[in-house]
Amino acid sequence: MHIEIELIILEIINHKLFKMKKIFFLITLISIISCEQTISKSENEILIERNNTIVSKNFEAYNTGDFEVFESTISDDFTFTLRGELDISGTYTYQELLKAAGAFQSLLKNGWKGYVDKIISGVNGSVIVLSGKAEGVNGEYNNDYIWLYSINEEGKVSSITEYLSDILFVKQLYGQEICGEKKTMEQL
Numbered sequence: 001m002h003i004e005i006e007l008i009i010l011e012i013i014n015h016k017l018f019k020m021k022k023i024f025f026l027i028t029l030i031s032i033i034s035c036e037q038t039i040s041k042s043e044n045e046i047l048i049e050r051n052n053t054i055v056s057k058n059f060e061a062y063n064t065g066d067f068e069v070f071e072s073t074i075s076d077d078f079t080f081t082l083r084g085e086l087d088i089s090g091t092y093t094y095q096e097l098l099k100a101a102g103a104f105q106s107l108l109k110n111g112w113k114g115y116v117d118k119i120i121s122g123v124n125g126s127v128i129v130l131s132g133k134a135e136g137v138n139g140e141y142n143n144d145y146i147w148l149y150s151i152n153e154e155g156k157v158s159s160i161t162e163y164l165s166d167i168l169f170v171k172q173l174y175g176q177e178i179c180g181e182k183k184t185m186e187q188l
Contacts, residue, residue: 044123052121055149058157059128063114067098075156084166107173109135114145125149136172143168 054073061069081091092100112134120127128147146163170176
């Protein structure tokens, strides 16, 4: 009987050791699996990254004059809107934009180069904050711009709206002087 009790005790010990080995194995396995998992991106994060890539490609193509690549990034109903009070302010189709860009280039001595300061992307589009460097027919033309992009579901640029300094444009490219004296906030 004493031997039977010892065998039962050994069986219980072996059983507990087996359970402990199983638990240890499961903990180790869970640790390995959790370390190897990658964090998945949300749908919004994926769209934001996509839009950032699209506007970067689009702007770089415009900036380097690669209109074949530029055209590949835009939708069939693409529009470009120049905001402001200039005689050329308005909304253009792609073909009209090409003509307007040519007219703009004719006012520059050595072409225009844009430098991206910041890109802010969302799920429906992006904004590029940039500065431009050029020598206008009437002197240095270093303007600041905001390009507001709308991107459709197919990942194509459907519109760009550009904001810039009208005054600098008129002065440096049209050679017109702005009448009136500059006032400070205290003078207003």
